[in-house]
Amino acid sequence: MRTVDVAIIGAGSAGIAARSEVVRVTDDYVVIDDGTLGTTCARVGCMPSKSLIQVANDFHRRAVFEEMGIAGASALAVDRGRAMAHVRRLRDAFVDAVLKDMRTWQEHLVRARAHFVDANTLAVGDDTIKAKAVVIATGSRPVMPVAWRPLSRHLLDTDSFFEADTLPDRMAVIGIGAIGTELGLALARLGVDVVAVSTNRAIAGLSSPALQELAAKLLSREMQIRYGRAMLEAGGARPLRVGIGPEAWDVDAALVAVGRRPNMAGLGLDEIGVALDEKGLPKVDPTTMRIENTSIYLAGDASGGRAIFHEAVDEGRMAGFNAARLESHCFQRSPRLAITFSDPNIAVVGRGWQSLTNDGVDFVTGQASFARQGRAVVMGESEGQIEVYVDRKSGKLLGTEMIAPRAEHLAHLLAFALSMNVTVHQFLQMPFYHPAIEEGLRTAVKDAAYKLERRIRDIEAMRCAEPPAGGTV
Amino acid sequence: MRTVDVAIIGAGSAGIAARSEVVRVTDDYVVIDDGTLGTTCARVGCMPSKSLIQVANDFHRRAVFEEMGIAGASALAVDRGRAMAHVRRLRDAFVDAVLKDMRTWQEHLVRARAHFVDANTLAVGDDTIKAKAVVIATGSRPVMPVAWRPLSRHLLDTDSFFEADTLPDRMAVIGIGAIGTELGLALARLGVDVVAVSTNRAIAGLSSPALQELAAKLLSREMQIRYGRAMLEAGGARPLRVGIGPEAWDVDAALVAVGRRPNMAGLGLDEIGVALDEKGLPKVDPTTMRIENTSIYLAGDASGGRAIFHEAVDEGRMAGFNAARLESHCFQRSPRLAITFSDPNIAVVGRGWQSLTNDGVDFVTGQASFARQGRAVVMGESEGQIEVYVDRKSGKLLGTEMIAPRAEHLAHLLAFALSMNVTVHQFLQMPFYHPAIEEGLRTAVKDAAYKLERRIRDIEAMRCAEPPAGGTV
Incomplete structure (x- = not known):
């Protein structure tokens, strides 16, 4: 058994940020993670998506070349396989930068899965770690509806998308939140025939009806958008058939971007008496990141708040600051x-x-x-x-x-x-x-x-x- | 003879801004201008320069295409004549927008040159206009050293630059302030062989030695930069020879961008007893735009301050506000x-x-x-x-x-x-x-x-x- 001041579960952006505050108070801490290291943002999120978008937008600019006096735009062609390789090259550099930084504190990293025994005791692999405070920073994962699992060969989520050797000719994008909108448009600009499907009109989180309408109009010039519930089945002219109401599209693959879910199951919070809501999440004060009446803190996507990198970092720092002091100082949250x-x-x-x-x-x-x-x-x-x-x-x-x-x-x-x-x-x-x-x-x-x-x-x-x-x- | 509340001399950006404030108080005003209408910014300044830069930068992006998986960049070619035509098309649209707006008050526009008879009396062509207050908004013009006038066939300034049918293969840019830096780099990106000459190292107004050095390093990858006094003479392998110290460049033409000078001469301010400084400019309070102890206000490039569009508009509005009220309210100036x-x-x-x-x-x-x-x-x-x-x-x-x-x-x-x-x-x-x-x-x-x-x-x-x-x- 090992005893530490602070145990941080999760070595992603929130966990790393929590650690940066903890080390200002104590060197007696562990960071526990049994998953792929390198952060969601650098591996499968902000960085590779922005890299692909950059290629897509640069290629798209050729549409204005002729008018500007630049000839030869029609000779430009994008090789989607090489574009994806470029994205992975950049991504690898970003991940390497994270890993390099982590090596400076690798003796604190425990590569195992954590489970609460009580509020101050974690079963970590075969070991037990007692901690005065625990920070949960376990991140989130893409939602994949259970009914679609049999079709998984033809489905991509952000975890698998950037590993694709190339991109097929026809794709469906399910969900038009930030990720679906970004990648759907990038795919379209790279020459993929895209149909995007959403159960609601809140394109990229817009709530204003006028702006939702304008966004739909502008995006529709480059990809098709349909509102309704997507029905997926194998077969048809291509591997996957996507039905929306009376319409059907035969596509090579679908990118499922219907949201992310906090990685909270399996921690055993319910077993130690922490009340969980209907989503399985504990109640946390967003200005302290403390779970009420406990020495457990929550940070990042795991908290079920806004799953955005800079919020994860803010929450990680707040949680780390308070966990290291066993206090619950209040912090002002940034505007959305x-x-x-x-x-x-x-x-x-x-x-x-x-x-x-x-x-x-x-x-x-x-x-x-x-x-x-x-x-x-x-x-x-x-x-x-x-x-x-x-x-x-x-x-x-x-x-x-x-x-x-x-x-x-x-x-x-x-x-x-x-x-x-x-x-x-x-x-x-x-x-x-x-x-x-x-x-x-x-x-x-x-x-x-x-x-x-x-x-x-x-x-x-x-x-x-x-x-x-x-x-x- | 005509009597008005306010006479505005100059129908450029500052004069138009002054007018917008005057009309909130009185409809009894004139705007006097005998020059080309449409504003310096729209005709020969901000707008055409940004248009050319946009073409140059879009063309320049081809350097990253190959790495991104976009093939065919080597087939791209810019036709500088067509690029200039594109710039003029955009420019004409911006100028037309200005002129269209001016037509709504054309009965107030006097197309003649103004000269002060006394502080409240202007000789305007063959007419005389008495005004309770006068706003001078006569703008500025590019400086062209007298010694270079014999070479004028081979020299461009911003007034003539955008009229060029095309751009030659080798050019010198004299001066590396904002305009010289912007247009020099744009020319280089459009395939012109550019040498830029400056008597000082304040590239684009930078004063930090470290940043001056970095700017010189980055710009030097695309054009040559030399510090010293440019000596121009006709002849050599090309129409113009530019000497800097022991070096000499043979070029097709030179863009002279060594600053702008307020259009103040000829107004007769000195004849009516307004004290002028060594540059021929009256003393004006920058928070009221009033010339001390007079009912004359000054605005825009003519004031000899920062010759930037948004400053001209701010000054025009302040001058117009005060002139219409015969007052001198103080306004906060924006940070630079x-x-x-x-x-x-x-x-x-x-x-x-x-x-x-x-x-x-x-x-x-x-x-x-x-x-x-x-x-x-x-x-x-x-x-x-x-x-x-x-x-x-x-x-x-x-x-x-x-x-x-x-x-x-x-x-x-x-x-x-x-x-x-x-x-x-x-x-x-x-x-x-x-x-x-x-x-x-x-x-x-x-x-x-x-x-x-x-x-x-x-x-x-x-x-x-x-x-x-x-x-x-």
Whole structure:
């Protein structure tokens, strides 16, 4: 039996982040993981997906070459096998960087599976580890409906997708959340005939009906989108038949991207008396990451919150900070920042339209289109729409949803504004270069300012706090 | 003779912005302009330059195609004549948009040249216009050294550059400020053999020696850069010979980009007793845009300040606001935001290294490289460096200089931070998506935070204001 201050279960992004805080307090810790090392993000998530998207978007740009005076675009051809090999080369480098860093603390790594005996005791392989505090950072895995398991030869999820030697000619993408939207569009741009199927219209997490409609319209130029429940069966003209209502598509394979599920089963939390909800998840305070009345902390995808890398890192650090001190300090959570790297990008920051509407918040919506936006026209990417949500009385920014060129950067700007809790008038005091995509965001914020209960023109907000120094003429 | 409330001299970006404020107070105004309409930005500045850069950068991307699995890059060829035609097509659309808007107030436009008779009287062509207030918004023009006028057949400036039917094979670019850097690199990427000459090392306005050196290194891969005074003469193997010290280049033409000069001569300000400085410019209060003790206001490039579109618009609005009221209200000026659309982008925001150093400010420099930055690697653009300048005692952000991928967006984020007057710790509370270029900026800010007199770890800055709710475990 071994005794430590902190045991971290899971050596992914959240676990590694937890460790980075624990080591500032104690060197007496273990990180327990029996799975593939290298983090979900680097192995099968953010990094390989962005790498494939980059190839797809670079190839796609050839559509504007002729108009610009660049000849020869028709001679360009993408070799999907070589593109996938390129993605794996980059991925391997990112994974290697993670592994290299882990080697600096490898004597703390236990390669086994952990199971709770009591709140401070873990059965770890054949060993037992007693810990003053435990951080659960076991991550998540792609959901694969049980009914489809017999078809698994023809199904890919993000765990298997990036291992594919090449990509077939016809594919279905089941689910149009961030992952389905990103990879579906990338596949289409790489020449795969794609049909995407979703039971709902929340493309890439958009909740605004107008933006859902625009996203569907823009994506539909490059792939087919169908709403309904996908019925999968083997056979037909190709290995897999995908039925949606009366329609059917024969495809070579389907990418199943219907969500991720926390890796919580098998830990034995229920056996030691921790109450679990209907999803099998314990109740955790999102500002401390502590499971109520225990010395157990939860972090990352395992917590069932927003399964996004930077949230996993934040939660890991909070959990590690508190676990190492056996305390439950409260931390401010960042505003939601969700980016889908489609083209145009789709982003949701802070509170979305549906949530504000459901809660009866009194808000105005500032809108802007990129149809005639200068920089977007120059880039040949003049499609997109921003909605900015602003509290009608206070003028405070509440959130945004957008599908827009380079929305990833606009999203960061808005996220900072939200973290500073500013009004639209404070926001409009910043300079905007011309021509910049950021000017489109300004247009939306100005539109919101115009709709507020108390209207202040932006130039009035620029007035000095002091009375005019020069007096009247 | 005609009498009006406000006469605006110049129908460019600053004059149009001034008008937009004047019409909120009075409809009794004129805008006087005898030159080509459509604004410097749309005709010969921001818009056509960004259009050419877009073509150049799209063509340049072919260098990464092979590695990504995209074949056929060697078949791509740019037709520089067609590229220039594309640029003019876009430019014409932008100019048309300006002209269309101007038609809504064309009865206020006087197509003649104005000359001051006294502070409230203008000779305008054969007419005389009396105005309670005058806004001077006469813009600027490219500097062309007198000694080079005999060579004018072989010289281009930004006024003539975009009219060129095509671009020759070998060109010199004189001056490596924003314009010289942008167009020099674009020309090189379009296959022109470029030598750039500068009397100083402040490439694109960078003042940090380390960043000047990096910028020179990166740009030198695509064009030659020489420091010294360019000596131009006709003849040699090509129409123009450019000498720098002992070296000489034979080129087809030279783009002269050694700065812009306010259009102030000929207005007669000196004749009516307004004191002019050694550059021939009147003294203007930058927070009111009023010329001291007069009812004359100055705005845009004519004011001799930062010749940047958004500054011209700000100044135009301030001048128009005050002129229409015959007052001198004070306005807060935005932090400096200067972006050069080279690749990587170069940006200077707020205070630069040299200015802080000269003034003896006690500051620390946070640094970050993009050499191994995840997203930059995925984009195949992993070169660049950020310097963030922070007040050592207060931790307040002071400014940044950078040469970095997508620095235009990082610059906007920093500009907002500066306009909010935040500390590095406030800045670090915002969420950063992964993988995003913005993470590189965070690295630089974290590095600065680590060097401050009073160090606060970012996680400490995330602590709730309230004491921990849950107490200790």
